[in-house]
Amino acid sequence: MLMLAQLPSSLEAVGETKNVVQKDAEFDVTYNDTVTSENQTIYAFNHTVSRNKTEGVRVSVDVLSQGFESPILFVVRQKQAVLSFQVPLILRGLYQRKYPYNHLGRTLCQPPTRAASETQYFFVDVSTLSSQGTNYQLRVSRVESFTLQTDKKFSFTASPSQPQYFKYVFPDGVDTVIVKVNSDMTFPCSVMSVQDIQCPVYDLDNNVAFIGMYQTMTKKGAITVQRKDFPSNSFYVVVVVKTEDEACGGPLRFYPLRPDELIDAGNRTKVIDVVVSPAINSEVYVMGMLFCLGIFLSFYLLTLLVAFFTNFCFWLCLCSSDNGSTLSSEAITDSATSTDNNYGYMERSLESVGRSRQESLSSVEEDDYDTLDDIDSDKNIVRTKKFLCVSDLARKDKRILSKKYQIYFWNIATIAVFYALPVIQLVITYQTVVNVTGNQDICFYNFLCAHPLGALSAFNNLLSNLGYVMLGLLFLLIVLKRDIVHNRALVRNDLNALECGIPKHFGLFYAMGTALMMEGLLSACYHVCPNYTNFQFDTSFMYMIAGLCMLKLYQKRHPDINASAYTAYACLAAVIFFSVLGVVFGKGNMVFWIVFSVIHILATLLLSTQLYYMGRWRFDSGVLRRIVYVIYTDCIRQCSGPMYIDRMVLLVMGNIVNWSLAAYGLIERPNDFASYLLAIAICNLLLYFAFYIIMKLRSGERIKCLPLVCILFTAVVWGFALYFFFQGLSTWQKTPAESREHNRDCILLSFFDDHDIWHFLSSIAMFGSFLVLLTMDDDLDTVQRDKIFVF
Template identity: 40%
Template sequence: MILRVLLLWLGLTAAPSSFAADVIDANLNQLYTNATEPNGVLSIYKYQVKQSQVVRVYLHSDNSSSLRPLLAVFREQRAVLSVQLPIRLEKNYFYDTVARTLCPFGNETLPANVGTDESAGAMTVELSCFSPTPVAYSLKAYLLDNFELTLGEQMSLSASPSQPVYLRYRIPKRLDSVVVIVKSNDEICMTVSIQMIGCPVFDLDNNVIFSGMHQTMTKQGAVPIQRSNLDDFYIVFVVKPNDDICSEMMSIQPASGPVHLDTRIKNFTVLIHELPTDSAYLVPMGVAVGAILVIYVLAFVHVSWVSIRDRRRWEEEGRAAVFGIDEETSSLNNPHYSYGATATSRSTISGSTEASDLPSSSGVSTIAGQEPSPDDINQPGPDLEISNEDADYDTLEDAKTDKSVARSKVNLMVSDLSLKPWKLRDKKYHLYTWNLLTIGLFYALPVVQLVLTWQNTVRLSGDMDLCWYNYLCARPLFGIFAFNSIFSNIGYVMLGLLYLGMVKERELRYRRTVGAVHASVKTEFGIPMHNGLLYALGIAIMMEGILSASYHVCPSSSNYQFDTSFMYIIGALGMLKIYQLRHPDINANAHVAFGILALFIFLAMCGVYFNDVPFWAIFSVCYILVMFGVSVEFYFKGQWRLNRHIYYRLRHYWRSTTCISRIIPRFKGRFIFLLIGNLLNLSFVFLGIWVMPKDFPSFLLLPFTGNLFLYLMYYIFMKLLNKERLKMRTVLFLLMAIGCWVIAMWFFINAVSDWSETPAESRVKNHECILFNFYDNHDVWHFMSALSLFMSFSIFLSLDDGLQWVRRDKIVVF
């Protein structure tokens, strides 16, 4: 009994005049201007719609309010859509006009190849408002004739925040993938979404990201779609109420109170363009690999020719030099020869006017900077008798073996900086190779894991703003959005491997010609042969390719430093290699070099997130301190150390020198070079403080690449100044490297994306493929920069080949 009374009471209270509906048989494509009944009385418009027809409804009201809005419900056979006027988007944006496309009948269940039922069904529009006074409105329901897009045909559309638009497209079976290209002349922010066929369609700003893939755009956008993922889909266009997501500066500042806007309309075009099939990718990929294999063949021909030339040069020059050393060594080891005879013998053989080196008390032959091997050190030798009077003074041998005295000479020779045992030095430089392999392994594995996780996150979330691709030339394959940007890094890996092979061949050739002839030749002639840094350079080039490919799995500001870090390493290793050529004893240890590089990589990471005045102050101090330390090392050739004894050394220097000698530099050549280099580096620091570039990691590449180029030019200039000839192949490598770098930099500057901007702004720079309908500007940059690095570091393989049979005490240090 109580339940019956309760039901009766609910029926009476829930039966106001709103159930008294005014039903109107309406016609499509006809505008109805009317007003609502007071107190929520329904006005119902009934339309007859076929299942194959797509209906769009337009509704406008000038005098509805947010307190008593005009309510509209659109009922279909299997879907219901409700709106209210004014429609509120975000916080303070209100619109008096709304236009929505109703979900077509049967799209959830009917496959693309099955015809639709042409029987008509009812569609109703129910309008009501709980205002005591009538609210005027305008209503129109009309058919969409061009709801489905056609491949290759461009369609012009317009949309606003309250009037979203969506279309349908079915990928033909003959295609593997297509790209949806959207272009506009204005910069109004809009979201483009790709959604599965079904109802409801999420086409408002507050729900468009709930389904499918979506990206923001202003002037240009593109979405590549694989048929294996979606063969039939909706393309939804939703205009944002403001531009804060697409731009760093909001073009519309939110007002403190409600703002009614109906003029924010975006005009755009949409085009479906077919992408190459998966099998068509084989041609551009094969051409790239084939071009690199041609370089392999040319390198093999070049190495074979150089090997023949070296053997011929050994016959012409090497034998005479080695036989001279043999004769000299045998005379030094004979105890019956006097010191004067030894000096005369050396002068006769080598033409040197410099006094001879004396054998040490252990019997080790130390000829003009010769580095005794461990076997030589243990050999017994004659005991030399030295008078007590002579013992009170330093002999010439004492001066030469004292590295502090040797390095303080104004005119240093390579023999003065190659006194340490060769095996000890070579082991030191091979630490660069093993340390870099270890660093690369521990660095690359988490990177690959992380970017693959990001790629999976993009696929699951559908948020295409997480990765900064060139969507106009993104070629999907194996579930990767831009496989072309990954494959184009193969040049780094293959050319880095080729470089390692050329270094190994050079090492074996040296052993066959020079090292196999006489043990002392290694330590007497030419620039000391150490290949550890060259191997490290080859590995660094390969790691650059691997990490660059990892970055391009999902390029963004969060992982840009992955491959940039190895760019820093390549630049630093190049400078260290040039310095090591004539400073083998005093080059930096591997752990020190990589420790400083770790500092710069840390600063690069901080520059991405804290690009403000305090960061630039800290960076400037760190950079200047490193610059000062490098300058001191280069100027004093390892004589000064920044340790606890620095104060006593400075005090001793100040007391033992005159005022004039403190002002006038003792090593004028080094001073001029350091002055120019430090001025350029200080200019770089001041430029950074003034500009504060958003892309700090790229900006930090300038000192590494710039200093490497400056040091190489200085080295070549000093060689020519000291009348050291450059080999023709060295000049050719230099010219080809410069040409490749010029071409590569053009493609790098003409970027097709920029993670320092918002995703929508970056897409404005997106460009179609320029090579084989597969590679874009950045892909060509990958190939050309890999070739440029290979050419640049191939210079090191022949830079000092002209000094192979020149005595080290005749090779100037600079």
């Protein structure tokens, strides 16, 4: 009872003694007034709301005196909503820095009406706790062009304390639109948001991310909106200017000297244009998918035509030849003589391996079944000759080597399964987070050409990766056909297959085709939500493809001494490990770049030594002493040239290239370490491939028509592909807002952008490159192996 008795006096002390004044107010009239703790003013407005016409109402307030301790409170009471704000408005930035704003402008939300016409009332209450009078200005006006029109540009001005939003209604027959926001001003940083028609509208820097879809922007922003996500068939386009520019990559400003220090925000007004355009319809989706399928299915058709033409020519030549497909007696005699004189060596028959080993399908280790009869000293004699032939390095049993190289395929298939499953799970989670939170800063799309399908935000970027999978599968089928033909030739003891040409081991080719398919799958996974944390998904199998191609080139002339699958994949794992470290720690970290450059140079030197001496050297405590001895005897004492001139030229050029790349990385320290590492791999592959072609022609060999056409075609396609790759439509090296400055419209069928064309062309170019490796030495299929040079 005592508390109840004291309650009226408490209320009276708090505010019942205030002098409340209500005024009938009108639109587009500026009211100058003063408010104190002893008086409260209520402005009453009314306006007619039509169901078929939407008008915005905007409240603008200016406080003419500085009253930070006791700001003025404005409360707007309207149907189904209450909006309140204080003036001066204190907005917080990074590190809790405070920015005061004395001028505010807020648009009132428009509650829906079911009547054809209805008069609605709203009130603006003005109060303060300051005992001193505070002058203010109040103006309520109608917003012209509050509803955005399709394909019609609308310009307006916004600031942190004066956000803007407008309404858009889906026209009949349009299910998807693209909201494009542009500005000629990079800064101040802004946020564009798409929200459902409801009250309240979240239009301040500290709450704009609460609902709907939103993204930061500097000059460009674009959000694709689908009718199914908005039951009212309409939505608000909200634009908010941020208090600071850090989110858009702007400079960090100074720290406040005191926690309660207020910082002058300066002029942060931004002029913005907004255009809402219809997106593509289902017919464009169908055309895009048919176009994509048609391109790559045409390669299947072309392959069938080439195979048919080749077989037709073969049978035509077979019918017109008296000797058929067997070797002449002179060739057989030469073969027998050459074999008998080949260092007294007679290749062991397949039966000597043992039936259990021949029929085993398990992995076979080379060291367990080394079928060379000579000891290490004999290997040194053979492999260190000045002029080597393929027969010198193709002495191990074919069955054992074939199984050794099949391990490449089975290992990469195992790696692909264990790598791809968590990647798919992760990107599905990323896409789910984007769809649930509406935060479009998570993924770095080309928003001006990102076509959604179902839960996917950029279906076109995924579809364009189909070429890697389809052409990888086609390459596997071509290799399988060659493998079957070669095995049949071995079964019937065809001398060409047994004694002529480059030894045919297809395990690396199977691994290359699998890697190409996995590149398509993982590139598609990356493009589900491309960002800083998952970029290695897109590059991991690129490293593998480059490494496998170099291994295959080396294997062609060095089948006995090529690296095992375990060693090769361990080295590739180390490359991927450094790629991850570079992405995480490499940006501007001098220590990391020094360590990486040293490792890069040392690895280049070790590999050069391995290649120069064909593996016949030892890395132990006496290696430095032997290096000094070689330099003294060969360079100082008698100044003799290198024993293996061709290999030395290749390795010197390779070291120059790699040392230059290491120096570039150490000096420039590029932000995109993954691409830098990929550039190292590609430069080494191109250098080795050019060396192989030059040495092949120098050795008197020729390039047949099919591989020559593939080389020219692939070179042209690679040129166009790289052009589209370097267009740079987005980049996770910058902030999401800066990345969107590079966004561009679709350029192919209104469905594919420049990067999609890169996917098309690069998949075709990789397929062509694989065909070059597969067919490049077809001219040697009838040449004895002791007449094919090693280089």
